[in-house]
Amino acid sequence: MSVLEEVLFSGYIAQGPKSDEFEKRFGEWVGNPNTVLTSSCTGALALSVRQALDSGEPTEKPNVVSTPMTCIATNTPIREAGAAIKWADVEEDTGNISAASIDETIDEDTRAIMLVHWSGMPADLDAIHRVAQKHGVPVVEDSAHALGALYKSKKIGNHSEYACFSFQAIKHITTIEGGAVACKKPEDAERITKLRWFGLNRKEQRDSIKGFEEYAGAGYKMNTNDVSSAIGLEQLKYLDGIVTRHKENAKTLKSELDGTVGFPRVADGADPSYWILTILVEPDKKRAISDSLSAQGIDNSVSHTRNDIYKGLGNEALGDDSAVARFDARKLNIPCGWWLTQDDLQRIANATKEAVKNA
Ligand SMILES: Cc1ncc(COP(=O)(O)O)c(C=O)c1O
Numbered sequence: 143m144s145v146l147e148e149v150l151f152s153g154y155i156a157q158g159p160k161s162d163e164f165e166k167r168f169g170e171w172v173g174n175p176n177t178v179l180t181s182s183c184t185g186a187l188a189l190s191v192r193q194a195l196d197s198g199e200p201t202e203k204p205n206v207v208s209t210p211m212t213c214i215a216t217n218t219p220i221r222e223a224g225a226a227i228k229w230a231d232v233e234e235d236t237g238n239i240s241a242a243s244i245d246e247t248i249d250e251d252t253r254a255i256m257l258v259h260w261s262g263m264p265a266d267l268d269a270i271h272r273v274a275q276k277h278g279v280p281v282v283e284d285s286a287h288a289l290g291a292l293y294k295s296k297k298i299g300n301h302s303e304y305a306c307f308s309f310q311a312i313k314h315i316t317t318i319e320g321g322a323v324a325c326k327k328p329e330d331a332e333r334i335t336k337l338r339w340f341g342l343n344r345k346e347q348r349d350s351i352k353g354f355e356e357y358a359g360a361g362y363k364m365n366t367n368d369v370s371s372a373i374g375l376e377q378l379k380y381l382d383g384i385v386t387r388h389k390e391n392a393k394t395l396k397s398e399l400d401g402t403v404g405f406p407r408v409a410d411g412a413d414p415s416y417w418i419l420t421i422l423v424e425p426d427k428k429r430a431i432s433d434s435l436s437a438q439g440i441d442n443s444v445s446h447t448r449n450d451i452y453k454g455l456g457n458e459a460l461g462d463d464s465a466v467a468r469f470d471a472r473k474l475n476i477p478c479g480w481w482l483t484q485d486d487l488q489r490i491a492n493a494t495k496e497a498v499k500n501a
Pocket residue numbers: 182183184185212213215216258284286287307308309310320321
């Protein structure tokens with residue numbers, strides 16, 4: 143790749159001009175100029191939670207109301223930032239956090255609401271924002287699965303205070319490792335720009351004698367670099383096509399498998415970007431279905447385990463009668479990525495029918 147060679151031999155591989163260009167162009171693609179590149183989505187989430195805590199009313203015991211049906215990366219940043227996690231339940235038919243459960247769970251020490259758009263299927267943002275506004279707390283969207291998804295005709299990245307994206311190896315696009323946060327307020331983007339690099343604004347021209355004079359408070363090392371950004375700029379050229387292929391592939395599989403397996407409901411106003419396709423099967427048949435798919439050469443997995451059962455995150459699990467327990471028991475994920483051909487899709491559909499029939 144000549145663009146990579148150009149950066150690698152340029153004498154400048156750290157965060158510099160390529161990163162500025164990718165940051166601007168990715169923000170334009172999302173439609174939000176307050177977009178900041180980070181080292182990963184986990185980094186973007188950590189910076190967002192930190193900024194939400196720092197800009198809220200101080201409290202001795204802050205908490206964040208969060209979804210258990212997600213990757214551990216959604217929730218570890220909350221604990222790292224020194225807040226407790228309060229689990230809200232999910233909607234059983236979507237797997238996404240329930241606005242009603244947030245409303246029941248939230249208290250006066252809640253400083254943010256954390257959600258994930260499970261598998262790229264947008265959560266019910268209008269209902270969640272109504273609850274957030276009632277309690278005066280910001281919303282962080284873990285959008286790692288949802289690059290290119292729309293809610294009410296707008297790309298994810300334009301609805302809440304913070305929306306965090308992943309460019310890790312197996313996401314819609316990759317920079318090997320990388321991420322971004324799209325902020326609603328320019329001042330949040332400005333502070334996160336500093337916090338991602340120790341608390342200093344690396345983008346400002348440094349006076350070589352004075353050095354940096356402004357410090358935004360103890361920050362992190364969660365910046366990007368020009369090698370990743372050069373890859374990102376190339377990937378961006380294909381992003382629209384990639385998202386379209388994910389959507390079309392999911393549509394083909396959903397129509398082929400209609401009546402064979404269940405699917406999570408698409409929320410009103412949502413247009414998912416289907417990072418993976420979640421199918422819903424009978425819990426006692428899931429192991430057999432999964433084994434059969436694997437034997438037929440079809441990748442499948444539960445992807446993420448409900449987080450509330452992880453004692454290390456420090457709160458009581460929601461219990462066996464919760465919606466998250468039922469969703470988690472039924473869900474299995476199959477591929478629907480851009481690289482699949484029509485023959486691949488037919489093979490996945492046939493293998494799934496065979497697996498369900500024999501389970
Ligand atoms: C829902 C979710 N959030 C966050 C992440 C973390 O992304 P990253 O590897 O870019 O930190 C992942 C990774 O798979 C994920 O699935």
